[in-house]
Amino acid sequence: MRRTRRQLLMAAAATPWLAGATRAQQPAFSVETLTFESRGRPIRAALYVPALPNGAAVVFLHGSGGIGPAYLTLAETFATEGFKVMVPAYYDAAADDGVRPEPVMDAWRAVGSDAVDWMIGSGIDRRRVGIMGYSLGSYVAVDGALGNSRAAAAIGVAGGWDVYVPRPPRRRIPVLVIQSQNDTHVSPESTRRWVDFLRQADVPVRLQVLRGAGHIYTPAQWMEVHRMASDFFQRTLL
Template structure:
């Protein structure tokens, strides 16, 4: 779900939006899920250029995958559906950060290149934040939804140190893609009945990546529109887990 207004959210009891400092929540265990990993939630801030970026973080408690994921929200800001996805990825063993990347530049609806550059930088700096937590750079991925799909994938193919990227419900009508500077695996998940980001524009994005020798895979969410249901978000998180497990989340010895 992509909210239409900025909301006050909680991460396992912590207020995220408007929180000035950093706090840590007690571990919580998944209820009614096939992902048994206990997790802890916290609110953090990090610097991107001259801007302080607020973020929600979910950590697996105990042994995880020693891998990390950045999730970039849609145009409405951080919302409950995105935090649910982050929780599920954390329960699958990933350290996950969800930055409020529009702290780097306000969304004026026009989105000139300096604004997009500030958002991409906020994503890249979130990747660096994960690396600073001790995650190997080859084990960090980034993903995003709608507007965030462009910010995540286009940024990952630019100056970011992300090792894999996922775009959900994105296309060339979100923003024209730039010539890639890096070659990393990319997964594009398209909503079958999307009337906001049209399927032909998602196909154009995939074709652009393919023309520039980016190893890109495409998956379709059957019956899904642009605004995803809770069940469809669970499907997205499962697809993301499988994709990342084959790239950044493989057993440590596979990367040695």
């Protein structure tokens, strides 16, 4: 009996990424790799296409360690629910030197915005495309979505003022911030400061706390992150 198999995308620079799919029955989703352009640079991405689409899409932006198995499992879970999901390698736009000057951050935000535009260009209504990121990716996702992006909703996971200083928002789309209760890398205080900053700017932001979680999640905690994120996207995109 043949079943769907995928290669793990362990790092943003790793190649090849193409996952093969074989089946004994109709799978819940298919997965492929693609390349799109952002400011003249080719950006590699994994794309998960649901067999039974719900009409909405999610762009997921990885943390500082690049693309890893937990993010792909999250993408698969969203795809099983009917979301079209893209996981772009935004490091293709600019390498992470640890200093992260504004031009680098801006290049990463542009990747997120261009990934959203790619989803819209593929036939998804712009009101049904959300963006989500973890840790460093939470900044790229949310700060970008509140800038020039066309994302309709955004989620930041395990992010806060410790990682970045957010820009004044230009847009007021729904935002969910998921805070890790015992995070020692991004302090809970910095996450709440970020939420307060957005609220003072009239951004409709909701804060949820992942109880008992540190900065690095267990598989069970990632499932809880998915539950919170899915509930939010079901409300805001569908």
